[in-house]
Amino acid sequence: MHSLILRLVLFWRATRYKLMDRHAPKRFVLAEVPYFAQWESRELVAKILRGDVQAQDDPRWRNSGAKSRTEYASWSWAGCGMACFKMLLAHRNGAVVPLVDLGKKCTAYGGYDMPLETSIGLQYGPFVEFAQRAYDVPSKSVAVLTQAQIVHELALGNYVMASVNAMIRNPQSVPASKGGHLVLVVGYDLGEKEFYIHNPSGGSVGSEVYAPVSFRSFRRFFSNRGIVVSGKGVV
Numbered sequence: 001m002h003s004l005i006l007r008l009v010l011f012w013r014a015t016r017y018k019l020m021d022r023h024a025p026k027r028f029v030l031a032e033v034p035y036f037a038q039w040e041s042r043e044l045v046a047k048i049l050r051g052d053v054q055a056q057d058d059p060r061w062r063n064s065g066a067k068s069r070t071e072y073a074s075w076s077w078a079g080c081g082m083a084c085f086k087m088l089l090a091h092r093n094g095a096v097v098p099l100v101d102l103g104k105k106c107t108a109y110g111g112y113d114m115p116l117e118t119s120i121g122l123q124y125g126p127f128v129e130f131a132q133r134a135y136d137v138p139s140k141s142v143a144v145l146t147q148a149q150i151v152h153e154l155a156l157g158n159y160v161m162a163s164v165n166a167m168i169r170n171p172q173s174v175p176a177s178k179g180g181h182l183v184l185v186v187g188y189d190l191g192e193k194e195f196y197i198h199n200p201s202g203g204s205v206g207s208e209v210y211a212p213v214s215f216r217s218f219r220r221f222f223s224n225r226g227i228v229v230s231g232k233g234v235v
Contacts, residue, residue, distance in 0.1 A: 024155040029187030029196055030231070034090040035209045038083045038099070038200045039076045040064050046203040048076075065098030074116045075100045081122035081161065082106065083200035084184040088159045088229055089135065106130045122182065124227055131229065138230040145226045147215055150195070151188050157231040160185040162197075164221040169199055169207040171217040179223025186210060194218075 037045050040060035047053040055061075055076045056069035066072035075082075082102040090096045106112060110126035113119040124141035131137040142149070150160050161182045165175035168183065187196035193215045202208030 024151065026191055027187075027189045028155050029210070030091070030154070030157070030159070032091070033184070033186050033198060034087055034096075035198050036083050036086050036090070036096075036099070036200065037202070037208070038079045040072075042208075045201065045208075049201065049203050063098065065100035065104075072100065075103050078112070078116040078119065078121065079103055080166075080182045080200050081111075081127065084161045084182050084198070085127075085131070085229075087184050087198055087200075088161075089137070092137065092159070092229075092231060093135070105134050109133070121180070124225075127227060140228050142226055142228055145224050147195075147218065147222070150185055150226075151190070153228050154185065154188055159229040159231055160226055161229065162226040163223040164218070165223075166201055168197075168213060168218075168221040169202050169204070171207075171213050171221075175221050178221060179225060182226075 039045050039048055039055060039058055040063045041058045044053050044058060048055050048058070055073040058072065058076070061069055061072040064072050064075065066075060076099075079099050082099045085102055086097060086099055103112065106122070106127060107114065109130035111123055111130050112121075113123075128139045128141050131139045145160075145162070150162065153160050162185050163179040164181055164183055165178055166181035167173045167175045168181070181201065183200070184198040185195050186198055187210065188194070189196075192212075194212045195215065195218055196210045196212055199208055199211055202211060
């Protein structure tokens with residue numbers, strides 16, 4: 001029953017936003033959005049993901065704001081949401097805030113449970129409060145988010161943090177589940193039928209910055225949940 005209701009809600013919302021956006025730009029990309037990985041040494045991300053290098057051995061770990069290598073390692077693996085927020089803050093407000101500093105501030109609002117190793121990850125409701133109160137950035141948690149709504153929000157100039165499986169770094173793969181990782185959606189092309197994402201754990205040039213993912217592939221990884229963050233003062 002729950003699955004049927006969800007499919008009906010997704011269909012209704014997709015139809016609604018498609019009708020609303022009949023005159024939306026066929027292609028829209030947020031220009032010059034800075035990219036930051038979850039790990040400070042971007043060139044080591046692929047090796048860290050493979051296990052060839054341990055996160056705590058990242059030579060730039062102090063840049064994260066962590067007090068120790070152990071703290072850095074914990075936040076780097078759990079910090080996809082904070083990496084996305086770091087990117088959009090740098091683009092929106094011109095401020096580059098260290099990832100662990102963001103994470104600790106968000107935790108103070110209930111955004112994360114500690115220890116991070118057993119946490120369920122970023123909690124969207126508390127994140128929205130954190131973004132508004134700590135950085136004056138209006139946001140909203142969307143429990144049933146459609147691809148059509150992502151297009152709609154981007155066309156308005158907003159940012160979308162979408163919940164996907166981390167294996168989206170390889171769009172041809174078949175994930176075991178959906179969600180669990182956040183990416184920043186920075187554009188779309190209706191003609192090519194693809195999104196462009198900044199993936200904080202991409203691991204390669206082609207899967208990190210403005211990485212193209214077809215609408216069809218995106219659906220395989222997308223949990224239909226996410227956070228919309230204002231680019232213009234309101235959401």
